[in-house]
Amino acid sequence: MTILDGKKTSEALKQEIAEEVKQLKAAGKKVPHLAAVLVGDNGASITYVNSKVKACEQVGFASTLVKLPADITEEALLEEIDKLNANADIDGYIVQLPLPKHIDEQKILLAVDPKKDVDGFHPANFGRIALDMEAFIPATPFGIMELLKRYEVPTKGKHVVVVGRSHIVGRPISILLSQKGAQGNATVTLTHSHTPNLADFTRQADIIVMALGIPEFLKGDMVKEGVTVIDVGITRLQDDNAPKGYRIVGDVAFDEVKNKANYITPVPGGVGPMTIAMLLKNTLLACKWRERVVSKLLTINC
Numbered sequence: 001m002t003i004l005d006g007k008k009t010s011e012a013l014k015q016e017i018a019e020e021v022k023q024l025k026a027a028g029k030k031v032p033h034l035a036a037v038l039v040g041d042n043g044a045s046i047t048y049v050n051s052k053v054k055a056c057e058q059v060g061f062a063s064t065l066v067k068l069p070a071d072i073t074e075e076a077l078l079e080e081i082d083k084l085n086a087n088a089d090i091d092g093y094i095v096q097l098p099l100p101k102h103i104d105e106q107k108i109l110l111a112v113d114p115k116k117d118v119d120g121f122h123p124a125n126f127g128r129i130a131l132d133m134e135a136f137i138p139a140t141p142f143g144i145m146e147l148l149k150r151y152e153v154p155t156k157g158k159h160v161v162v163v164g165r166s167h168i169v170g171r172p173i174s175i176l177l178s179q180k181g182a183q184g185n186a187t188v189t190l191t192h193s194h195t196p197n198l199a200d201f202t203r204q205a206d207i208i209v210m211a212l213g214i215p216e217f218l219k220g221d222m223v224k225e226g227v228t229v230i231d232v233g234i235t236r237l238q239d240d241n242a243p244k245g246y247r248i249v250g251d252v253a254f255d256e257v258k259n260k261a262n263y264i265t266p267v268p269g270g271v272g273p274m275t276i277a278m279l280l281k282n283t284l285l286a287c288k289w290r291e292r293v294v295s296k297l298l299t300i301n302c
């Protein structure tokens with residue numbers, strides 16, 4: 001059994017990104033600049049945004065945190081989005097989800113310039129992914145693909161069972177794993193809350209991606225010997241003995257499933273840290289792609 005160590009892998013990735021930033025600087029170019037919009041004071045959201053800003057510092061990116069009150073109107077938030085779209089120094093930005101209930105999330109995500117959409121949540125990016133075009137891939141599925149790549153987990157001809165059809169994880173990862181290419185060429189079954197006898201599917205799977213949000217849902221008797229298990233769950237459970245008053249639990253009963261698994265991601269320290277690293281990767285790409293556009297324009301002007 002091999003643990004797919006997302007913490008270690010994300011550190012290696014960040015090192016590589018930091019190296020590229022040094023080279024950009026040495027060449028007299030601007031460093032990548034990520035902005036994050038945080039609306040309200042949801043505890044988990046604050047934690048996530050803070051780790052993104054910290055990760056920017058680690059690799060030498062510039063970062064901007066736009067903090068907005070929970071009662072901001074949709075109109076005022078859209079104005080902030082417009083400002084970020086127009087700000088030439090910002091290569092990419094994210095709007096931390098979830099947003100307060102009075103705000104239409106879809107409307108906000110549609111307002112993000114797809115070229116700055118480093119979360120890959122704009123329909124233009126989703127469509128481009130589905131059509132095998134260059135695009136921003138949402139950080140969590142992108143991180144899963146990178147983890148599979150670095151550990152050389154075979155996917156070609158394998159049966160992948162994805163559990164959960166969210167726009168951010170389940171849907172996109174099912175597309176990516178079925179695509180042509182090194183980490184693709186899998187046969188993918190996308191399951192969800194209306195799938196009868198889910199265990200009949202998971203027991204057949206060579207690779208299981210759990211993105212359901214139910215703590216320790218996948219038990220030992222629901223998987224076959226030699227399975228690869230990717231756990232995307234991150235439920236916060238109250239734990240008075242833990243330093244923060246809670247502990248993070250995945251969708252997999254790790255201690256049961258690990259005995260049958262060939263490869264398995266832990267929680268914490270699996271997919272989560274990869275998500276942060278791939279957001280940085282997307283921001284670096286945004287910066288490079290913008291550079292490419294600018295140099296094309298210059299060529300025309302000359």
Ligand code: BQF
Pocket residue numbers: 047048049051097098234267268269270271272273275276
């Ligand atoms: C780890 C997220 C649900 C809704 C909105 C490291 C993260 C999590 C876990 C993290 C997530 C989940 C993020 C670990 C960002 C992943 O060590 O296991 C990092 O920061 N994430 C988010 O920004 O918004 C979410 C999950």
